[in-house]
C-alpha cells in the first residue's frame with residue numbers, strides 16, 4: 019500500500035473489512051476522509067483487481083453514515099465488489115461561516131467545483147470525486163478502474179447522476195436513492211448553486227442532472243432510481259424526480275423509477291433497497 023493514505027479504522031464485517039482512510043487532498047486543500055469496504059475476495063497480494071462502486075452521501079453526512087447504517091457490506095461481500103464513500107465537503111478550512119447552515123458549506127459540498135471567490139479554493143468536490151479519489155484508490159489498492167459505478171442519496175444522488183452524465187463511459191452504471199434531480203429548480207439546489215457558482219443561472223446547467231440528461235450523448239445503461247412516497251423532502255419539492263423522467267425521455271435515456279409507498283428519506287429506506295442497487299451495479303461490472 020502506498021504511503022499517501024493513513025488508516026483511521028478497520029473493522030471486520032460480513033467476512034470483509036470496513037476501513038476508513040485519511041489523506042491530504044490536493045483538490046480540497048485539507049485532510050479528507052473516505053470509507054472503503056474490502057469484500058472477502060479482496061487480496062492485496064494477488065494480481066486480480068476488483069471493481070468499485072462509489073457511494074455519495076447526502077446533506078449533513080460524513081463518510082460514516084453509509085457504512086454505519088446501510089448494511090451494504092453484506093451485498094458487497096456477495097458480489098465481490100469494493101465500495102468507496104467520500105465525505106460530503108471539505109472540513110476545517112477556516113472559511114468564515116462555513117458551518118452556520120446544515121444545507122450549505124460543511125456537510126453540503128453539492129459535488130460541484132465552486133467558482134465564487136470565497137469557496138473556490140477548497141470546495142472542489144466534483145474534481146475530488148471524479149478525478150483525485152479514483153486516482154488515489156487505483157494507485158493504492160487493487161482496484162480495477164476500468165470497472166467503476168456510482169450511486170448516492172439525496173444530495174449524493176444528485177452527485178452520482180451528474181458524475182455519470184458528465185463523463186460518458188467512465189462509470190458502467192448509476193443508481194440513486196431519493197436524488198435531488200433538478201437542483202436549479204429546488205430550494206436546496208438554488209441556495210447551493212448561487213453560493214458556490216454565483217447568480218448567473220446558465221452556469222448551473224453544467225451541474226443539473228435534468229439539463230445534462232437533455233444533452234446527453236454516450237453509452238447508457240438503465241438508471242435505477244428509488245423514491246419513498248412518504249419522503250418529506252419529496253413533498254417540499256426538493257427532489258423533483260418527475261422532471262428528470264421528462265428530461266430522460268427527451269434523450270431516450272432508459273430509467274427505472276420505483277416509487278415505494280410509506281418509505282421516508284432515511285437510511286431505513288436505503289438499507290431496504292441497497293442490496294438491489296449493489297446487484298444492479300454488479301450486473302454491469304460483471305462481478
Ligand SMILES: N[C@@H](CCC(=O)N[C@@H](CS)C(=O)NCC(=O)O)C(=O)O
Nearest residue numbers: 076077078079083172173283284285
Ligand atoms: N434532519 C436531517 C436533515 C438532513 C437529512 O435528511 N440528511 C440526509 C441526507 S439529505 C441524511 O442522510 N442524514 C443523515 C442520516 O440519516 O444518517 C439531518 O439533520 O440529518
